[in-house]
Amino acid sequence: MTYQVLARKWRPRYFSAMVGQTHVLRALINALENNKLHHAYLFTGTRGVGKTTVARILAKSLNCEQGVTAYPCGQCLACREIDEGRFIDLIEVDAASRTKVEDTRELLENVQYAPTRGRYKVYLIDEVHMLSTHSFNALLKTLEEPPPHIKFLLATTDPQKIPATVLSRCLQFNLKRLPVELITQQLTKILTEESIPYESKALYSLAQSAEGSLRDALSLLEQAIAYGGGQLSSADVNQMLGTLDQDSVIGLINSLAAQDAPGLLNQIAQLAEYNPDFITLLGEILSLLQQIAVAQLVPGAIDVNQPHGEAILKLAGQLTPEVVQLFYQIGLLGRRDLPLAPEPRGGFEMVMLRMLAFRPDTLTLSPSKVEESSHAPPVLVATTDTSITTAATLPTPVSPLAPLTEQWNQLVHTLELKGVIKQLAFNCELKQHEGNNWELVLPPQHKLLLNQERKNKLEELLQQHYGNAQQVHIRVEIPQTVTPAEQQQRIEESRQHYVLQEINNDPFVNYLKENGDAQLDIK
Structure with missing residues (x-):
C-alpha cells in the first residue's frame, strides 16, 4: 500500500474536524444551514492554517448528493471524488503557475456552461494574489455577476496584493495562526492514533517551531519520526531542529x-x-x-x-x-x-x-519623586560589585546635614504633599523646632510660593501627622544648609553622572563608537 504523508492523511474532511478557526467555520456553517450563500469567498492567512482545506470542505458541502449542508455525508460519489481530488466540477487552479491573462480567459470560457455532475461548478483559485493586473481585470466582471451555478473560492497568503475592486466583491475570511497549545493537542491526538511513542516536551518544541502552521507542524512531526526511528524524544527533536532543550x-x-x-x-x-x-x-x-x-x-x-x-x-x-x-x-x-x-x-x-x-532603580527614589515619575520609564543603574552577585544601588552623595535639616528632609518625604504645597515645603529650611512651633526659612527666589493660605495648609498637614495643633512661621532669607529640594537635585545629578560614566565605560558602547560611528545622544 502506498504511504501517505501525515499532512495529507490527517487533512480534515469535515468542518467538525478542523483545528481552530471557529470564527470562520461558524459563519460558513450558518450560511449553509440558512441557504444564504455568497458567490465569492476569499480565505486569507499564513501558510498551513487551513485555507485550501476549508475551501474544499465548502465545495463538498455545496455538492453533496444529500443536498446543500454544513455536514456533508462523505459517502456519496460527489463527496468521495472531491476528497480524492477528481471531482470534475471542482476546478482547482494554482494562480502562481497561471498568471497570464490568456490563462484566465481560457479558464472563464466555460463559466457559462452548467456543471457536468454537481450542483455547483466551483473555481478554487489558490495563491490568487499571483495573478497579473490584466488577469484580475479579466476576472472582475465574472467575479461580480457570475451565473447562479458558479461559486468562486479564492485563497491567498498576501491579500495586500489583491486589488480593492476584487476584495470588494468577495466575502473575506482571515484564518489565524494556531496557538502552540492547540497544535500540541492535535499532534498528541495523531500520535496516539498512530500508536507512536512520544515525549510531551518534544511535541511542544515541534509546535513552537511550526509558528502557527499546523501543516508545518505535521511536516516537522514526520521528519522527527524518521529521525527518531519511529519514536519522538525531546533530545532527538531538539537536535533535529537545532534548538536547545x-x-x-x-x-x-x-x-x-x-x-x-x-x-x-x-x-x-x-x-x-x-x-x-x-x-x-x-x-x-x-x-x-x-x-x-x-x-x-x-x-x-x-x-x-x-x-x-x-x-x-x-x-x-x-x-x-x-x-x-x-x-x-x-x-x-x-x-x-x-x-x-x-x-x-x-x-x-x-x-x-x-x-x-x-x-x-526602585530604591533611591523618594515618595515625591515616585509620584512625579509614575509614568516615566525606570532609571537603570549598573552594579558596582565586580563579582556581580548582589543587586546594586547608585551612590548617594553624602552631605553634612544638620540634625534639624535631616529631620525636615525626612518629614516632608513622609507627609502626603501635593502640588504647590509640596514645592513650598521642599524649598524650605528648618531653622528651629521647639514643641509645636516650626520656624522655616524660604529662599528669596521662591518667595512667590508663600502666602497665608498655603502656610495654613502646611500647618493642617502637620497637625494631621502629629495629632495636635502646630504653628508654622516662615520668613524669606537665604538658607544656611541644603533644602530637601536641593538634596534631591544632588541625588539626581549624582545618578545621572554615575549612569553616564558606566555607559561611557561599557565595552559594547565603545565598540559602537569606534566601529559603527555611533554617538551618545544625551538629553
Missing part, C-alpha cells in the same frame, strides 16, 4: 535571577559545545521571559501541566516585574545587534552580562 534556557534565567555570573558563564560554555544559533537562543530566552511576565500579572494564564509550567511560575516569584521587563528589552536589542558582534558567543555573553549589570 528548554531546561537549558530555564537554567540561564535561574542564573540571572540568582545573580550568579560564574554559573552563567559556565552554562554558556557548555551550550557553546553544541554550536547553537545564538540568535535563536536569545529568541527562546525572550519567549520564556514573556511567559514569566504573563505569569506575574495573570498566574492563571500559565498551565502548570504544560512543560516547564511550574518552573515559569517559580521564576515569576523570584524576579520582579521591572527586572523581567528590563531583561526582555536588553535581550530584544541584543538579538538585533548580535550580528554586529565580532564573534557570536562573545556577543551573546555580553547580552547576558548586561542583564546582570543593570537593574531598575
Whole structure:
C-alpha cells in the first residue's frame, strides 16, 4: 500500500474536524444551514492554517448528493471524488503557475456552461494574489455577476496584493495562526492514533517551531519520526531542529535571577559545545521571559501541566516585574545587534552580562519623586560589585546635614504633599523646632510660593501627622544648609553622572563608537 504523508492523511474532511478557526467555520456553517450563500469567498492567512482545506470542505458541502449542508455525508460519489481530488466540477487552479491573462480567459470560457455532475461548478483559485493586473481585470466582471451555478473560492497568503475592486466583491475570511497549545493537542491526538511513542516536551518544541502552521507542524512531526526511528524524544527533536532543550534556557534565567555570573558563564560554555544559533537562543530566552511576565500579572494564564509550567511560575516569584521587563528589552536589542558582534558567543555573553549589570532603580527614589515619575520609564543603574552577585544601588552623595535639616528632609518625604504645597515645603529650611512651633526659612527666589493660605495648609498637614495643633512661621532669607529640594537635585545629578560614566565605560558602547560611528545622544 502506498504511504501517505501525515499532512495529507490527517487533512480534515469535515468542518467538525478542523483545528481552530471557529470564527470562520461558524459563519460558513450558518450560511449553509440558512441557504444564504455568497458567490465569492476569499480565505486569507499564513501558510498551513487551513485555507485550501476549508475551501474544499465548502465545495463538498455545496455538492453533496444529500443536498446543500454544513455536514456533508462523505459517502456519496460527489463527496468521495472531491476528497480524492477528481471531482470534475471542482476546478482547482494554482494562480502562481497561471498568471497570464490568456490563462484566465481560457479558464472563464466555460463559466457559462452548467456543471457536468454537481450542483455547483466551483473555481478554487489558490495563491490568487499571483495573478497579473490584466488577469484580475479579466476576472472582475465574472467575479461580480457570475451565473447562479458558479461559486468562486479564492485563497491567498498576501491579500495586500489583491486589488480593492476584487476584495470588494468577495466575502473575506482571515484564518489565524494556531496557538502552540492547540497544535500540541492535535499532534498528541495523531500520535496516539498512530500508536507512536512520544515525549510531551518534544511535541511542544515541534509546535513552537511550526509558528502557527499546523501543516508545518505535521511536516516537522514526520521528519522527527524518521529521525527518531519511529519514536519522538525531546533530545532527538531538539537536535533535529537545532534548538536547545528548554531546561537549558530555564537554567540561564535561574542564573540571572540568582545573580550568579560564574554559573552563567559556565552554562554558556557548555551550550557553546553544541554550536547553537545564538540568535535563536536569545529568541527562546525572550519567549520564556514573556511567559514569566504573563505569569506575574495573570498566574492563571500559565498551565502548570504544560512543560516547564511550574518552573515559569517559580521564576515569576523570584524576579520582579521591572527586572523581567528590563531583561526582555536588553535581550530584544541584543538579538538585533548580535550580528554586529565580532564573534557570536562573545556577543551573546555580553547580552547576558548586561542583564546582570543593570537593574531598575526602585530604591533611591523618594515618595515625591515616585509620584512625579509614575509614568516615566525606570532609571537603570549598573552594579558596582565586580563579582556581580548582589543587586546594586547608585551612590548617594553624602552631605553634612544638620540634625534639624535631616529631620525636615525626612518629614516632608513622609507627609502626603501635593502640588504647590509640596514645592513650598521642599524649598524650605528648618531653622528651629521647639514643641509645636516650626520656624522655616524660604529662599528669596521662591518667595512667590508663600502666602497665608498655603502656610495654613502646611500647618493642617502637620497637625494631621502629629495629632495636635502646630504653628508654622516662615520668613524669606537665604538658607544656611541644603533644602530637601536641593538634596534631591544632588541625588539626581549624582545618578545621572554615575549612569553616564558606566555607559561611557561599557565595552559594547565603545565598540559602537569606534566601529559603527555611533554617538551618545544625551538629553
